[in-house]
Amino acid sequence: MATEIKAPTFPESVADGTVATWHKKPGESCSRDELLVDIETDKVVLEVVAPADGQLSEIVKDEGDVVQSGELIARFEEGAVAAPAQAKPEASAPAAAGGNEPVLSPAARRMADEQGIDPAALTGTGKGGRITKEDVMRHIEQSGQTQTSDAKFAPQPVVAAPEAIAVPLSEGDRAEKRVPMTRLRARVAQRLVEAQQTAAMLTTFNEVNMKPVMELRTRYKDQFEKQHGVRLGFMSFFVKACTEALKRSPAVNASIDGNDIVYHGYQDVGVAVSSDRGLVVPVLRNAEHMSLADVENRIREYGLKAKEGKLSIDDMTGGTFTISNGGVFGSLLSTPILNPPQSAILGMHKIQERPMAVSGKIEILPMMYLALSYDHRLLDGKEAVTFLVTIKELLEDPARILLEL
Known part of the structure; x- marks a missing residue:
């Protein structure tokens, strides 16, 4: 038929x-x-x-x-x-012998084969106990078979060598390769240009001493991972610091709609993720109600989805504020571009040891530059700087994040 x-x-x-x-x-x-x-x-x-x-x-x-x-x-x-x-003779033989061979979707079987996972170790949540790709991803997370980095919330894509350059180039060769933009990259490029053309964008900078957060993480990271099944990274501290700062500075969490200003009574924080298809920004919805473990788990899920190209429209729709971490690639300082219609975006950077003056003495401290780009049509310099200073204060005394001080 x-x-x-x-x-x-x-x-x-x-x-x-x-x-x-x-x-x-x-x-x-x-x-x-x-x-x-x-x-x-x-x-x-x-x-x-x-x-x-x-x-x-x-x-x-x-x-x-x-x-x-x-x-x-x-x-x-x-x-x-x-x-x-x-x-697929290998799939039919076990079924004939025992009759309890797990049923995998094609995508799930392909991922299980790539990761070397025994289908018998998987638990299916699909119809009739069918094992889906999400079940395999969940098994990978729980077993810790994927390699993650504390600061690298976005898995770095594996870029294949260009096929156009198949042989070593001798002196004088000028090889070129022309490939069309993916639709996602073209759309991202369009939105970035629109943001610079339509917003009065300005960036303010500050620096934060990461030593307190690093010491807290070192002290509790093993216990945290044992208790929650996920590693304690730095991004969760930044997300929680931002949600608290957004509560104190509602205009940073607002957006412009025509001649109106829309103030959002919730904090949906987008986390910029680099994938092999381009930049995507999945959203942590109601981040103000999430714990550090919730944030780490959700970011890990989004990282896996981005790597596999499985982020959905719902995952990336909305967002009232965005965090971009250029530090995972070694960036020491940058000016992030707004994610319209949001009014601000926070840029994180590489943690770099530098000599700092502390109480009249020179100390070597792990410092990070922070950059806040904002729409000057909506935010004045005072509000933007106050917001960034609040984040700095919360991170340099992380107990205040938990105590909401």
């Missing part, structure tokens, strides 16, 4: 998408729920899976074609295909 394969229904904020990668060719057999094609939008990559066992009979939209929501992209022929029983 022939079935039409259509593009997913895009969210209201997404106009169209681009066919990124076809994972199956016409005539190639596939099983139900197996990935057929990736469709890239301005914000996320959407997966289209096979509706049943069968094969693609025709591809209507090739890679690179722009598609609208619900538009026909391929035709699919349901039913038996040649030699289906021999497609």
